Amino acid sequence: MEKEHKPDGFGEIEETIRGEKDRALETFRKGNFSARLEAKIRQIGEGGAPRIVWFRKLAPSLLGAFFLLAAGVLVINRIFDKPPAKGGNIFEVYLRQVSGFQGFAYDKMTPGMILENRDTSLAPLSDKMIQLFEQARKEQRSASDLRPSDSGTKPTPRLTLKERMEILFREQAIHRFFNLYHEKNKEVWKWSVNFSLYLV
Amino acid sequence: MGVMVAEQGADRKDIFGDLLTHREQVFRICLGFAKNPQDAEELAQEAYLKAYKHRDSIKAPFSAKGWLLRIARNTCLDHQKKFLHIRPLSLEEAGEPADDCDIETRRARNEKLEMVKDAVEQLPRKLKEAFVLREYGELTYEEMSAALGTSLGTIMSRLNRARRAVMNLVKEASDGKRA
Numbered sequence: 607m608e609k610e611h612k613p614d615g616f617g618e619i620e621e622t623i624r625g626e627k628d629r630a631l632e633t634f635r636k637g638n639f640s641a642r643l644e645a646k647i648r649q650i651g652e653g654g655a656p657r658i659v660w661f662r663k664l665a666p667s668l669l670g671a672f673f674l675l676a677a678g679v680l681v682i683n684r685i686f687d688k689p690p691a692k693g694g695n696i697f698e699v700y701l702r703q704v705s706g707f708q709g710f711a712y713d714k715m716t717p718g719m720i721l722e723n724r725d726t727s728l729a730p731l732s733d734k735m736i737q738l739f740e741q742a743r744k745e746q747r748s749a750s751d752l753r754p755s756d757s758g759t760k761p762t763p764r765l766t767l768k769e770r771m772e773i774l775f776r777e778q779a780i781h782r783f784f785n786l787y788h789e790k791n792k793e794v795w796k797w798s799v800n801f802s803l804y805l806v
Numbered sequence: 807m808g809v810m811v812a813e814q815g816a817d818r819k820d821i822f823g824d825l826l827t828h829r830e831q832v833f834r835i836c837l838g839f840a841k842n843p844q845d846a847e848e849l850a851q852e853a854y855l856k857a858y859k860h861r862d863s864i865k866a867p868f869s870a871k872g873w874l875l876r877i878a879r880n881t882c883l884d885h886q887k888k889f890l891h892i893r894p895l896s897l898e899e900a901g902e903p904a905d906d907c908d909i910e911t912r913r914a915r916n917e918k919l920e921m922v923k924d925a926v927e928q929l930p931r932k933l934k935e936a937f938v939l940r941e942y943g944e945l946t947y948e949e950m951s952a953a954l955g956t957s958l959g960t961i962m963s964r965l966n967r968a969r970r971a972v973m974n975l976v977k978e979a980s981d982g983k984r985a
Contacts, residue, residue, distance in 0.1 A: 610962075613970050622922050623941050625915065627834055630843035634833050637847065640826060643854050650859070 735774055822861050825874050829854070831943055832878045838942030839882035839934075841923060849885055853878040872952040875943065879935055879953065917983075918976075925975035929968055936961060937968035 612620070765773075829850065836849035857877050864870050926934060939945045939953060950961045 611966075613966070613973060616969050616973055619922055619969075619972060619976060620941070622915075622918050626919055626922075627837065627942065630837050630846065631830060631833070633843055634830065634847060639829055639833075639847065639850070643826075643851055646851065646855055647858055650855070 735777060739770055739774070821864055821867050821870050822858060824867070825857060825870055826854075828871055828874060831945075832874065835875065835878050835938060835943040836882055838926065838938030839879075839886060841927075849882055850878065852885070853881040856881060869952075872949065875939070875945070875949070875953045879939070882938075883931065883935070921976045921979045922972065924979065925972045928975055929971055933964055933968035933971060936964040937972065940965055 832853055833846055833850045836853070837843060837846040840846040840849055853874070857874050860877075864873060926937060929937060935954060936950065939950050945953065947958050947961055951958050954961065956964075
């Protein structure tokens with residue numbers, strides 16, 4: 607032990623501590639410390655305890671993950687309890703199963719009919735889409751006016767009225783699906799409208 | 807690969823066996839924190855069990871002793887926190903082994919020892935661990951520095967303050983008894 611400066615009068619305390627240590631060690635040496643320790647270690651089992659600790663640490667996380675997974679599966683099953691027909695659109699399949707749905711009759715419809723028969727709750731969206739189509743048509747027209755006739759580039763294909771109506775009606779069919787689903791879950795409805803407006 | 811793992815396992819066992827050679831030092835440290843030798847032995851057992859459970863975390867054999875002493879110190883401090891509300895047995899209550907001293911001498915000695923132990927217990931945690939590791943564990947400054955993770959200067963300063971504080975507390979207690 608290093609030589610060190612100790613406060614005056616500390617020697618008495620040091621002596622007391624030395625006496626305590628000597629007496630305690632005497633008893634300690636007579637005892638069977640190692641044998642007792644060995645018995646305790648044997649009780650724990652060779653390498654068994656750490657594995658139990660690992661399991662205890664992981665168990666809550668695993669249980670939580672399992673419950674989340676199970677809840678997710680249940681929710682998905684509840685929403686899509688029947689698988690879509692092969693090659694079919696999931697919305698179309700769902701809408702066909704809903705009573706009162708007339709089907710996709712846009713082949714027989716004119717733009718005027720669509721505006722007359724439209725769902726008022728979807729008015730803002732369809733109005734917006736019509737505006738969009740009008741704007742696109744104007745842009746297309748102006749572009750074709752400006753484009754030189756023999757520039758060598760491939761001309762942009764123009765959509766026929768039928769094609770445009772097809773796109774518009776598909777969008778409306780999707781929204782009707784969400785509208786029907788609205789009764790079950792208002793949050794989904796809000797989300798779908800917001801999402802569609804964002805896309806538009 | 808299997809042979810290497812088996813060799814590593816055997817090494818760990820050897821290291822743990824080597825650690826058992828420090829059992830008296832571990833016991834002395836525990837004695838510094840405990841109120842009587844019986845509690846100190848229990849604490850030493852607990853420290854060795856912890857060391858056994860975590861023996862895989864021994865990085866190098868040369869640092870194993872410091873690691874063990876740190877475990878012993880932490881075990882004692884945890885124990886003190888847990889059982890703070892329980893009054894420990896005094897030396898007489900714990901049944902100190904009889905020696906060749908007469909009853910009067912033994913009583914005076916125990917009284918003095920109780921005063922010292924009370925004084926150590928009253929020390930702030932950092933001063934207490936420095937005092938116990940040096941006075942009971944008989945660790946060198948370097949070993950203390952490694953065990954406490956502080957510089958030598960800090961260790962020496964803490965030790966000096968702890969010794970003075972113990973002296974003052976013992977003096978106060980002794981004066982109080984006389985009065």
